[in-house]
Amino acid sequence: xEHALNELGPIAVHKVSYLWLIPLFPAVGAFxxxxxxxRIQRVAGKRAVHVLAIxxxxxxxxxxxxxxLEMYSLAPDERFLQQTLWNxxxxxxxxxxxxxALDPLSMMMVLIITFIGTLxxxxxxxxxxxxxxxxxxxxxxxxxxxxxxxxxxxxxxxxMFFGWEGVGLASYLLISFWYTDIEKAKAGMKAFVVNRFGDxxxxxxxxxxxxxxxxxxxxxxxLRSLGYTPEIGDxxxxxxxxxxxxxxxxxAEAHEREVKIGPTLNFRELRDQVVxxxxxxxxxxxxxxxxxxxxxxxVGILLFVGAMGKSAQLPLYVWLPDAMAGPTPVSALIHxxxxxxxxxxxxxxxxxxxxxxxxxxxxxxxxxxxxxxxAATIGFFQYDIKKVLAYSTVSQLGFMFVxxxxxxxxxxTYHLLTHAFFKACLFLGSGSVILGCHHEQDMRKMGGLKKxxxxxxxxYLVACWAIAGFPWASGFYSKDEILWKAFTARDLAxxxxxxxxxxxxxxxxxxxxxxxxxxxxxxxxxxxxTGSYRGGEGHAEEHDEDPHAAHAAxxxxxxxxxxxxxxxxxxxxxxxxxxxxxxxxxxxxHGHVVHGKDDHGHxxxxxxxxxxxxxxxxxxxxxxxxxxxxxxxxxxxxxTGHEPLLERWLSPALPAEVHFAEFPHSTEFLFQxxxxxxxxxxxxxxxxxFKDGRSPVPAQLKKRFFGAWTVVYNKYYxxxxxxxxxxxxxxxxxxxxxxxDQHVVDWLVNFVGWLGRFVANxxxxxxxxxxxxxxxxxxGLTGEAGRAMRRIETGRITTYLYGLxxxxxxxxxxxxxxx
Amino acid sequence: xxxxxxxHFLVVAGLLFVLGLxxxxxxxxxxxxxxxxxxxxxxxxxxxVAFNHYVVGxxxxxTFTLFVIVLAAAEAAVGxxxxxxxxxxxxxxxxxxxxxxxx
Numbered sequence: 001x002e003h004a005l006n007e008l009g010p011i012a013v014h015k016v017s018y019l020w021l022i023p024l025f026p027a028v029g030a031f032x033x034x035x036x037x038x039r040i041q042r043v044a045g046k047r048a049v050h051v052l053a054i055x056x057x058x059x060x061x062x063x064x065x066x067x068x069l070e071m072y073s074l075a076p077d078e079r080f081l082q083q084t085l086w087n088x089x090x091x092x093x094x095x096x097x098x099x100x101a102l103d104p105l106s107m108m109m110v111l112i113i114t115f116i117g118t119l120x121x122x123x124x125x126x127x128x129x130x131x132x133x134x135x136x137x138x139x140x141x142x143x144x145x146x147x148x149x150x151x152x153x154x155x156x157x158x159x160m161f162f163g164w165e166g167v168g169l170a171s172y173l174l175i176s177f178w179y180t181d182i183e184k185a186k187a188g189m190k191a192f193v194v195n196r197f198g199d200x201x202x203x204x205x206x207x208x209x210x211x212x213x214x215x216x217x218x219x220x221x222x223l224r225s226l227g228y229t230p231e232i233g234d235x236x237x238x239x240x241x242x243x244x245x246x247x248x249x250x251x252a253e254a255h256e257r258e259v260k261i262g263p264t265l266n267f268r269e270l271r272d273q274v275v276x277x278x279x280x281x282x283x284x285x286x287x288x289x290x291x292x293x294x295x296x297x298x299v300g301i302l303l304f305v306g307a308m309g310k311s312a313q314l315p316l317y318v319w320l321p322d323a324m325a326g327p328t329p330v331s332a333l334i335h336x337x338x339x340x341x342x343x344x345x346x347x348x349x350x351x352x353x354x355x356x357x358x359x360x361x362x363x364x365x366x367x368x369x370x371x372x373x374x375a376a377t378i379g380f381f382q383y384d385i386k387k388v389l390a391y392s393t394v395s396q397l398g399f400m401f402v403x404x405x406x407x408x409x410x411x412x413t414y415h416l417l418t419h420a421f422f423k424a425c426l427f428l429g430s431g432s433v434i435l436g437c438h439h440e441q442d443m444r445k446m447g448g449l450k451k452x453x454x455x456x457x458x459x460y461l462v463a464c465w466a467i468a469g470f471p472w473a474s475g476f477y478s479k480d481e482i483l484w485k486a487f488t489a490r491d492l493a494x495x496x497x498x499x500x501x502x503x504x505x506x507x508x509x510x511x512x513x514x515x516x517x518x519x520x521x522x523x524x525x526x527x528x529x530t531g532s533y534r535g536g537e538g539h540a541e542e543h544d545e546d547p548h549a550a551h552a553a554x555x556x557x558x559x560x561x562x563x564x565x566x567x568x569x570x571x572x573x574x575x576x577x578x579x580x581x582x583x584x585x586x587x588x589x590h591g592h593v594v595h596g597k598d599d600h601g602h603x604x605x606x607x608x609x610x611x612x613x614x615x616x617x618x619x620x621x622x623x624x625x626x627x628x629x630x631x632x633x634x635x636x637x638x639x640t641g642h643e644p645l646l647e648r649w650l651s652p653a654l655p656a657e658v659h660f661a662e663f664p665h666s667t668e669f670l671f672q673x674x675x676x677x678x679x680x681x682x683x684x685x686x687x688x689x690f691k692d693g694r695s696p697v698p699a700q701l702k703k704r705f706f707g708a709w710t711v712v713y714n715k716y717y718x719x720x721x722x723x724x725x726x727x728x729x730x731x732x733x734x735x736x737x738x739x740x741d742q743h744v745v746d747w748l749v750n751f752v753g754w755l756g757r758f759v760a761n762x763x764x765x766x767x768x769x770x771x772x773x774x775x776x777x778x779x780g781l782t783g784e785a786g787r788a789m790r791r792i793e794t795g796r797i798t799t800y801l802y803g804l805x806x807x808x809x810x811x812x813x814x815x816x817x818x819x
Numbered sequence: 820x821x822x823x824x825x826x827h828f829l830v831v832a833g834l835l836f837v838l839g840l841x842x843x844x845x846x847x848x849x850x851x852x853x854x855x856x857x858x859x860x861x862x863x864x865x866x867x868v869a870f871n872h873y874v875v876g877x878x879x880x881x882t883f884t885l886f887v888i889v890l891a892a893a894e895a896a897v898g899x900x901x902x903x904x905x906x907x908x909x910x911x912x913x914x915x916x917x918x919x920x921x922x
Contacts (some may be wrong), residue, residue, distance in 0.1 A: 653880065795917075795918030795919065796914065796917075796918050797852075797914055798844060798915070801843060801844055802844060805844070
């Protein structure tokens, strides 16, 4: 962090020609499967469908690895692979290409996406094996990966935004994958609409940024007085003719390193002009004010609103838990490992912009830590295993935003990486459990699964270690780095006022959230895997106390409804999906179709839970290994004396300069100890209360604090608040507008229509009698004249010769007479 | 013996022209009509030669006349071919029969 900004030069672009292949392969897979998937599946079987999907993913991953190797061979500050396909829009000052760029940051993202994406495709072959619209699922998955790759690889905001919307679309399609179930369809719609709120902020921020860079030109009189006026495509002007463009070092390669100043959507051009101090752009942006607010704070916060939607931060997180309605591999791929991290990626990508505004940074970090804490508390009391993981994801995303918010961009990104592994592992583990328990998601009906599903249990435990932050698992390194940086951050500001207290405050709340994380994750582990199996029975004691059904939110989707006499699964999977489960389980080697001990009228429940097929367990093992091994990338400097591998790798892509307070290593060790302590405390209480499901304490505590429990169990009634404050008013508005449309607008339209017809009638009469009359008269006259004249045309040559002679004589006569 | 001058030639040519024109206008036989056309052409020839001899001098008129004779031969060939075609079509060479263009 010693180098000052002005020492950074423009990015050296390394042109390559194969980047487009990385997103192309999944796009081709999605294209073929979506158009011909039905036929392929019917003719060649499901195998052909997933071979195609996984094949394209693998190819994509291999190309990404190829790019990684090429990037690795370059000098650190030259690691920027770029490819421009063609110019998409060129209008006035706005010009952008379909171009791809990989710097260390997006390289990391691409590797995560393609690697974990491939694994999840493999997992899906096992999980979705009984799904009739198998092809549709894989087409959507490929489409998602394509959009996500666009998002991270786009070299300008426009391509990124296409990807940004594309993943939203794919997420919508996948959440409502079982669209015959109205609740799931609603969940997909909810995700889409909530994301739309965020995207609105994002695009406003984008406009404001573009506009303010245009303002740079207006203010830079010195450049204009030198005779340079910005024109379309000015970056094509060679440096020799436009010396004012080049402000980089005057070296031999200076002609490649010209810096464009002015409005741009291109990340590289943006980064160059902001990061290189001699352009004056950063200074200018920092002091610009719009509507009484610091410009960069407004831009930063608006862009962050987009991130809040996509990455499920307060208050736009509500869609993510409902998104669990989608098939579990989707939850793992989209709602844990990749898409939800798009917001974190975006903030890290624009680190140099956020570094200009302590207020925006403080905002990001504060929202992040509040989300982390808030979601963790909701996670305490959920019974649906996927809901626990969903709130855990929201909470971990909060941690990532704390990281990027306090200026430890690499640490936030690192948590993104480690989280991708352990959360994918947890989600797929839960998927394996759900499959093993015959589509049961309620942890109260699980228990003791360790005996039946040893591989799943072990990998789930490993991922729990990682997420809780026990040493030597990856989560420990990333989370402690974030919290440590939060504690030492001094540059933050709160609403424009410098706030050195903000960092430590974030640390305190963060460590509480970390304790909570450890607690609810181990709670889910103990409830699921220890004790005895409660499937199909044995949850009677919970019945009397569960206020859930009474307060059922209109949007509850996958949560089990223990009060209802209907089997919880019947409510959630029977539309398109449950019907197939019969066949699924009949074909299963365990042979449990209808079981005697089934006292709930379950149709396809009962029977011992079973371990999942190899395609699932193998993926779990790989991900669990990743959850441990990615820790090696972030061993802190305090231990080894040199900066962590990942920080060194990412540093060229994260040029922002943020100051942290200096503390001796012993203090850092102390704080790492605190982090471990938090993990142990959470684990201890989880073990005490939930191990083997024997302790009566949870039930007693619940009785004691029933009011508070109810509030938290129902997620603080946030969904209900949304319903009352946003959904109802907008529905009311929609109905009013509908009425207005029906009565006022339609009346106007009808009146105009009637008026038009009236005028047309008059016009028609005029046309018929005046205009047509004239035309007919002319035609009739011509006809009559023709009829009269044809008499002289005898067709005999002699007649004509007479005429000729007569005419000649007349001419001669005229000559004589009128000489 | 009266001296032959330009007006004698012009009178002969005029007579020849009128005779030719009369032939063309009155005869129904297509071949006869063609013969009339020849007369008209030759009337013009006489004029050309006469004017050249008495007014202009040199051999321009004579040269023109030679061309006209050649042209007349070609015209006769084409004309006879047309007559033949008319005969094929109408089984007669009466010019009154060839009035298909009338309607």
